[in-house]
Amino acid sequence: MKQVTAIIRPxxxxxxxxxxxxxxxxxxxxxxxxxxxAQKGICIQYRGSQIKVDTIPKVEIxxxxxxxxxxxxxxxxxxxxxxxxxxxxxxxxxxxxxxxxIRTDE
Amino acid sequence: MPISAGDTAFxxxxxxxxxxxxxxxxxxxxxxxxxxxxxxxxxxxxxxFAIVSIQWVTVGYTLSFGSDIAGFIGGLxxxxxxxxxxxxxxIPDMLFMVFQLAFAGVTLAILTSGVAGRIKLSxxxxxxxxxxxxxxxxxxxxxxxxGWAHSLGALDFAGGTVVHISSGFGALAxxxxxxxRVGFGKYSMEAENVPITLLGGAMLWFGWFAFNAGSxxxxxxxxxxxxxxxxxxxxxxxxxxxxxxxxxxxPSSLGLISGAVAGLVAITPGSGFVGxxxxxxxxxxxxxxxxxxxxxxxxxxxxESLDAWAVHGVGGFWGAIATGIFATAAIGGVNGxxxxxxxxxxxxxxxxxxxxxYAFGMTYILAKxxxxxxxxxxxxxEEYVGLDISQHGESTIA
Numbered sequence: 001m002k003q004v005t006a007i008i009r010p011x012x013x014x015x016x017x018x019x020x021x022x023x024x025x026x027x028x029x030x031x032x033x034x035x036x037x038a039q040k041g042i043c044i045q046y047r048g049s050q051i052k053v054d055t056i057p058k059v060e061i062x063x064x065x066x067x068x069x070x071x072x073x074x075x076x077x078x079x080x081x082x083x084x085x086x087x088x089x090x091x092x093x094x095x096x097x098x099x100x101x102i103r104t105d106e
Numbered sequence: 107m108p109i110s111a112g113d114t115a116f117x118x119x120x121x122x123x124x125x126x127x128x129x130x131x132x133x134x135x136x137x138x139x140x141x142x143x144x145x146x147x148x149x150x151x152x153x154x155f156a157i158v159s160i161q162w163v164t165v166g167y168t169l170s171f172g173s174d175i176a177g178f179i180g181g182l183x184x185x186x187x188x189x190x191x192x193x194x195x196x197i198p199d200m201l202f203m204v205f206q207l208a209f210a211g212v213t214l215a216i217l218t219s220g221v222a223g224r225i226k227l228s229x230x231x232x233x234x235x236x237x238x239x240x241x242x243x244x245x246x247x248x249x250x251x252x253g254w255a256h257s258l259g260a261l262d263f264a265g266g267t268v269v270h271i272s273s274g275f276g277a278l279a280x281x282x283x284x285x286x287r288v289g290f291g292k293y294s295m296e297a298e299n300v301p302i303t304l305l306g307g308a309m310l311w312f313g314w315f316a317f318n319a320g321s322x323x324x325x326x327x328x329x330x331x332x333x334x335x336x337x338x339x340x341x342x343x344x345x346x347x348x349x350x351x352x353x354x355x356x357p358s359s360l361g362l363i364s365g366a367v368a369g370l371v372a373i374t375p376g377s378g379f380v381g382x383x384x385x386x387x388x389x390x391x392x393x394x395x396x397x398x399x400x401x402x403x404x405x406x407x408x409x410e411s412l413d414a415w416a417v418h419g420v421g422g423f424w425g426a427i428a429t430g431i432f433a434t435a436a437i438g439g440v441n442g443x444x445x446x447x448x449x450x451x452x453x454x455x456x457x458x459x460x461x462x463x464y465a466f467g468m469t470y471i472l473a474k475x476x477x478x479x480x481x482x483x484x485x486x487x488e489e490y491v492g493l494d495i496s497q498h499g500e501s502t503i504a
Contacts, residue, residue: 011293034503042487053491057142057503 001096002070006061007035008081008089013059019080025073029062037087058089064096107195113324114197117205120320124208127313128155131215133306134367135222135412137299138360142492143223144299144502150230154214157231158238162207163187166238170206170246177254180247196324205320210246213269214238217469219414220277221284226484227497233476237276241468245272245461260457261433261440261450263332264321266375266425267461274419275462276469278410283473284482286409288489295411297360307363311340314370318377331437332377336370339389343369346393361397364417368396371421376429379438388428392421423458430454 008016013030020028034055042053065073074091082088132151136144158166164186172180184190190199214234221230248255249262262268287295297303318336322329347365348357369389373380376388399416410416430451433442441447476482483489488496495501 011289014294042491053495056491 001099002065002067003094003096004061004063004065004070004073004077004091005094006063006074006077006081006089006091007033007058008061008077009083009087010057010059012081012083013061016061016077016080019076020073023072023076025063025065025069025076027063031060031062033058033060037090042087056087064099109193109198110196110324113326114201116325116329117197117201117320117323120316121201121205121208123313123316124205124212124320125155125313127310127317128152128208128212128215130306130309130313131212131218133302134310134363135219135303135306137301137303137306138297138412139222140295140492141298141503142494142501144302144494145498145500146227146493147218147222149498150218150227151215153227153231154218154234155211157234158211158214159207161235161238162210163203166210166243167203167206169239169243170210171203171251174247174252177257178247179244179253180251202323205323206246209265209269209317210238210242213242213265213273216269216273216414216418217276217280219412220280220410221482222411223287223493224284224483224489225493226481227493229476229480229482232480233472233482236472236476237469240472241272241276241465242268245465248461249457255457255460258453258457259440259450260426260453261379261429261438262375262426262457263378263429263438264318264374266371266422266429267458270371270374270418270422271426271458271461272465274415274417274422275465277414278419279466279469280473281408281410281415283470283477286407287411288486290409291407300360304359304363307366311366311370314340314374318374322378328378328438331381335377335380335382335385336373338382338385339369339373339392340366341369342386342389343367343372343393343396346390347397348393350394350397364400364413365393365397368392368417368421371396371418372425372428374422375425376432379429379433379440379442381432381434381437384428384432384434388425388432391428392424395424396421419462423462426454426458427451 034057036055070093077091128151132148136147139147168182168184169180172183175181190203192198192200245268247253249268314336315333319329319333322332344362344366348362351358351361369392372388372392373385396417399420400413403410403416431443433440433450434445435441440450443451484496
């Protein structure tokens with residue numbers, strides 16, 4: 001099992017969700033987060049002075065999936081979340097040791 | 107006529123209640139935008155009220171209510187409130203002036219619908235001064251200050267034409283000039299804070315009692331009629347809009363409150379001329395008409411973001427016509443179409459059409475002008491992070 005964590009633009013959430021559903025991937029956990037990447041936030045010129053918005057709202061999608069599903073899922077997210085501009089986000093993949101269902105105790 | 111203590115007390119209170127409608131518009135609109143623009147929407151309403159307050163006491167009042175020039179605009183005899191004093195006819199002239207000020211203030215606030223989430227605050231302030239001077243003031247003069255519409259006998263009891271057609275059609279022109287929000291139609295821009303919109307709507311419904319009843323300018327039976335028909339029309343509009351949206355999906359509370367505002371708008375011009383049973387019909391049909399206008403606007407892919415055009419423009423237009431249909435001499439001294447006076451219907455239609463065309467055209471010109479000189483729109487990055495941060499340096503997102 002693998003954990004897939006994608007940090008994406010909030011306005012892209014619906015598109016990403018729909019794209020994943022279309023491929024049959026439903027389970028996910030979503031949180032609203034704030035952060036910054038290599039771009040270091042957004043700088044705005046305002047009357048000559050600079051206002052720095054250093055952390056920008058993002059959405060984090062958290063999924064735990066079978067090893068063979070990792071590639072199709074990350075590809076789907078990458079395609080549906082992309083705008084081509086700075087701030088499109090990142091996807092992290094890491095191993096999961098154990099999964100226990102609370103209802104089923106599997 | 108000497109000053110009446112009762113009338114004066116009543117209109118002072120009405121002035122305060124109508125003032126409350128301006129932040130009401132801000133909250134009403136603020137809940138409908140994304141959270142990053144919430145402060146900006148409310149702030150623009152306060153800004154509207156502040157700049158109009160100063161404009162009104164310096165030049166606005168005299169352009170609206172000064173002695174008539176060619177039926178188009180008031181003269182400068184009341185410049186800087188010259189001759190506007192503590193005595194008057196029933197109520198002090200100064201009270202009439204400040205009651206009217208509250209109307210001018212809320213009208214500019216309604217206009218912010220067309221530029222939500224993308225206008226530079228500085229440009230809005232410049233545009234606001236120009237707009238209230240060159241659109242609102244002439245329209246107020248036409249209807250109430252002895253202008254051509256007044257001479258023609260057009261009926262506008264509390265500002266269906268002056269307040270709602272002007273801001274509704276103005277917002278449409280403004281939205282066309284400034285363009286759609288980035289990503290409009292591509293991703294969701296649903297209301298992000300419905301309770302705030304409902305609170306704003308409640309303030310509007312409440313304040314509207316003073317808006318319409320106060321327009322009788324006396325604490326009398328006519329004021330009571332206005333109050334009663336206002337509430338009926340709001341309730342009727344709320345119900346029909348909600349039922350219509352129920353057929354298409356869920357009966358949203360946003361639809362309910364939009365319908366109430368549509369009903370309030372539509373009854374405004376006729377509140378001193380029509381009776382309670384007519385108000386059921388006027389408000390109910392306003393709910394359906396405005397909802398259809400909203401759907402039409404969405405189908406056209408036009409980002410008149412918060413539907414001032416659909417609700418205030420179309421609702422105000424319908425209200426003007428409905429006044430020409432349902433007016434009865436038993437209430438306001440003038441009969442409409444249903445009571446054997448088709449001429450009034452035609453007058454209402456002409457008045458509303460001219461006002462809509464003038465408001466749209468003049469707003470379009472002013473918006474283009476300000477856009478050319480200083481740019482109406484924020485940069486794409488400023489729009490992305492939201493106007494709260496980029497224009498005010500504040501945020502509701504912790």
